[in-house]
Amino acid sequence: MTAATSGKRRQGPRKGDLREKAILDAAEELLGREGVELMTVESIAKGAGISRASLYFYFGSKLEVLTALVGRTVDALAAQAEVAEAADESVEDVVRASVRHTANSWREHGLVMRAAVDLTPVTPAIRGLWTGTVNRYAAAMTEVLARAGVPDPAVAEALCWMTERTFYWASVNGDDLDRTADICAQIWCATIRGNN
Amino acid sequence: MTAATSGKRRQGPRKGDLREKAILDAAEELLGREGVELMTVESIAKGAGISRASLYFYFGSKLEVLTALVGRTVDALAAQAEVAEAADESVEDVVRASVRHTANSWREHGLVMRAAVDLTPVTPAIRGLWTGTVNRYAAAMTEVLARAGVPDPAVAEALCWMTERTFYWASVNGDDLDRTADICAQIWCATIRGNN
DNA sequence: GATAAAACTCGACACCGCGTCGATTGTGAT
DNA sequence: ATCACAATCGACGCGGTGTCGAGTTTTATC
Numbered sequence: 001m002t003a004a005t006s007g008k009r010r011q012g013p014r015k016g017d018l019r020e021k022a023i024l025d026a027a028e029e030l031l032g033r034e035g036v037e038l039m040t041v042e043s044i045a046k047g048a049g050i051s052r053a054s055l056y057f058y059f060g061s062k063l064e065v066l067t068a069l070v071g072r073t074v075d076a077l078a079a080q081a082e083v084a085e086a087a088d089e090s091v092e093d094v095v096r097a098s099v100r101h102t103a104n105s106w107r108e109h110g111l112v113m114r115a116a117v118d119l120t121p122v123t124p125a126i127r128g129l130w131t132g133t134v135n136r137y138a139a140a141m142t143e144v145l146a147r148a149g150v151p152d153p154a155v156a157e158a159l160c161w162m163t164e165r166t167f168y169w170a171s172v173n174g175d176d177l178d179r180t181a182d183i184c185a186q187i188w189c190a191t192i193r194g195n196n
Numbered sequence: 197m198t199a200a201t202s203g204k205r206r207q208g209p210r211k212g213d214l215r216e217k218a219i220l221d222a223a224e225e226l227l228g229r230e231g232v233e234l235m236t237v238e239s240i241a242k243g244a245g246i247s248r249a250s251l252y253f254y255f256g257s258k259l260e261v262l263t264a265l266v267g268r269t270v271d272a273l274a275a276q277a278e279v280a281e282a283a284d285e286s287v288e289d290v291v292r293a294s295v296r297h298t299a300n301s302w303r304e305h306g307l308v309m310r311a312a313v314d315l316t317p318v319t320p321a322i323r324g325l326w327t328g329t330v331n332r333y334a335a336a337m338t339e340v341l342a343r344a345g346v347p348d349p350a351v352a353e354a355l356c357w358m359t360e361r362t363f364y365w366a367s368v369n370g371d372d373l374d375r376t377a378d379i380c381a382q383i384w385c386a387t388i389r390g391n392n
Numbered sequence: 393g394a395t396a397a398a399a400c401t402c403g404a405c406a407c408c409g410c411g412t413c414g415a416t417t418g419t420g421a422t
Numbered sequence: 423a424t425c426a427c428a429a430t431c432g433a434c435g436c437g438g439t440g441t442c443g444a445g446t447t448t449t450a451t452c
């Protein structure tokens with residue numbers, strides 16, 4: 001899933017796997033320090049302790065590095081998501097818990113998630129990773145909403161994109177994510193109630 | 197409002213104003229044909245019938261051209277928005293009318309509006325134009341929602357961003373905008389009802 | 393522990409798009 | 423006619439990109 005390789009390498013727990021991780025770590029660090037635009041193949045390579053030409057052995061471009069970085073984070077998100085099953089509370093409680101969980105994801109991975117949103121228009125690969133993640137979330141919420149008498153998947157989808165954008169801006173502006181979560185949850189719940 | 201000038205020119209209905217419009221038109225055409233990434237100062241200049249160096253007389257960079265283009269469209273949006281006052285119908289009718297109006301905006305100006313969204317992370321100037329537009333809309337809707345017993349501006353804001361993103365994706369994917377409008381309006385109205 | 397095939401590294405190169413400068417031509421006012 | 427300013431362009435240097443081929447290091451095999 002993480003792979004976005006048009007670099008020449010392929011498989012095995014070789015030495016270069018450490019380099020690969022080092023490159024991703026360097027990219028993430030740069031992301032926080034300079035932002036996507038300023039980041040250059042040169043600076044990533046320097047951060048990883050290799051030459052520019054060597055980086056091209058691992059990744060075909062800056063965008064491929066970023067794609068792999070987003071893939072890594074998206075995988076982490078998916079791993080945490082599976083925890084949030086079980087426990088059949090009221091529908092509204094499930095919704096509130098889900099939104100709070102989303103807030104935590106943005107707290108922990110905001111840097112890369114913001115980059116994922118920013119780069120969605122730029123690369124089909126990242127667009128796929130991000131919309132895939134959101135759609136998986138939307139599919140899960142469609143189930144929940146269906147149990148509350150709101151069967152149309154498009155409603156859950158729209159609310160998911162609301163949640164995404166709202167947290168994105170809150171994350172960019174440094175707003176309080178708890179407050180953001182409350183607002184989103186309020187709208188989710190009101191939508192359920194108002195659709196009876 | 198449209199101005200984003202660090203090019204050397206300043207004012208007056210001179211001959212070069214035609215060029216300026218020609219440049220914006222060329223950029224808009226290129227936007228549809230090749231997309232933001234492929235578009236180059238060279239190609240814009242060629243489209244406008246001038247040399248690359250001459251374009252720099254009017255605009256300081258490709259991004260400034262795009263900013264002016266977005267500004268032009270955003271102004272058009274604002275102009276159309278003022279029409280939608282008067283006529284005191286029910287709150288839900290106002291909401292539905294507003295969403296339908298938004299759908300028409302995306303139908304008519306989808307190309308540049310998509311670009312505005314895509315470039316929002318890239319330029320503070322475009323970010324300002326776009327968030328300004330959305331926030332103006334949100335402020336108006338806050339009034340409407342307040343009349344329905346939902347005074348918190350953050351709710352209208354979140355719903356506006358939902359509307360923005362949902363139409364954005366629908367526009368990108370070529371989905372039916374009427375259907376999208378229905379879904380959005382449904383959520384707006386349900387939120388009002390559910391918040392009683 | 394020799395050796396051959398890989399995995400890996402890097403300097404050097406050509407390319408492309410950007411932004412600037414200075415020199416030149418067009419245009420309108422007086 | 424001339425003067426100031428609007429507009430145009432060729433040519434330059436710069437910085438980032440991606441590739442190539444020649445090296446070095448690692449790993450598997452005997």
